[in-house]
Amino acid sequence: MFKGSLIRDRRKELKMNQQQLAEGICMQSTISAIEKGTVAPTIDILASICQRLDLTVNDVLTEFNSDLIDPQEKVLENVETSLYQSQVSIAKKQLNTLKRNTLSKGEQSAMYYFLLGNILLVQKDPDPEEARFNFTLAQESIETAGSSVLSALIASSIAVSHALQNKVERARHFFDIAFKDITELPATSRKDTLRILHALSNISQFYSTEKNYTTSDKVAEYALTLARTNHLSDYVENFSYIWAII
Secondary structure, three states, rough: OOOOOOHHHHHHHOOOOHHHHHHHOOHHHHHHHHOOOOOOOHHHHHHHHHHOOOOHHHHHHOOOOHHHHOHHHHHHHHHHHHHHOHHHHHHHHHOOOOOOOOOOOOOHHHHHHHHHHHHHHHHOOOOHHHHHHHHHHHHHHHHOOOOOHHHHHHHHHHHHHHOOOOHHHHHHHHHHHHHHHHOOOOOHHHHHHHHHHHHHHHHHHHHHHHHHHHHHHHHHHHHHHHHHHHHHHOOOOHHHHHHHHH
16 A cells, blocks of 8 residues: 655645646546545556656655556656656666566557667767667557557657758658647647657757748647646746747
8 A cells, every 4th residue: 555645745735736636637536545545546647646746756656555566667767757857878777777578568668669769869979770770669569550649759759860860851751740640649648748748849849940930830839738738837938939939
């Protein structure tokens, strides 16, 4: 069992009620049960709650039974966080602690290859070709057909790999695919929304660099609406700035 006291105390510190914390994440009754310790949150819900409370998952892990969270998932989340914080060497070390043959098939394996590909893109000496190979493996690992958040993210990262090699037409092709997939996605978790906004930032900046201000403006406007709807103030500020200078 676990205690939800840290989540409850942080929520009250921020003068937030349970309904405000639950908005876009889960039911208010779920927040109540989590705080009382009668329900174990899924990793997606836990990550979203922590994001809204400006906590990390690690901050609250001591409050929960470690068996509730797959340790492989925890490592992948830490790698993703390190990448977003531009801590590439740390992300690489974290990913190296995983053994590929121990990962579950499907999205877990896909996320592994996706993160490895992105490390290869942002390391000191980028390797776009090897990155694309890993993105291909990520695509092959996705079990669900049709558009998904991860498939859109993969398309965006493939576009970045082409842009690094000045292959503009190919970059544009995959950025177009990524944006189309993103706009067709149903409502997502807060964690996936943050991932989508990161991809939209890359897409908007690419089109702005190409002086395609119409498309860049369209992407920035879509991202700004998404950020406002999910109360993500940092992204609202970022895309408001991008939109203003286009």
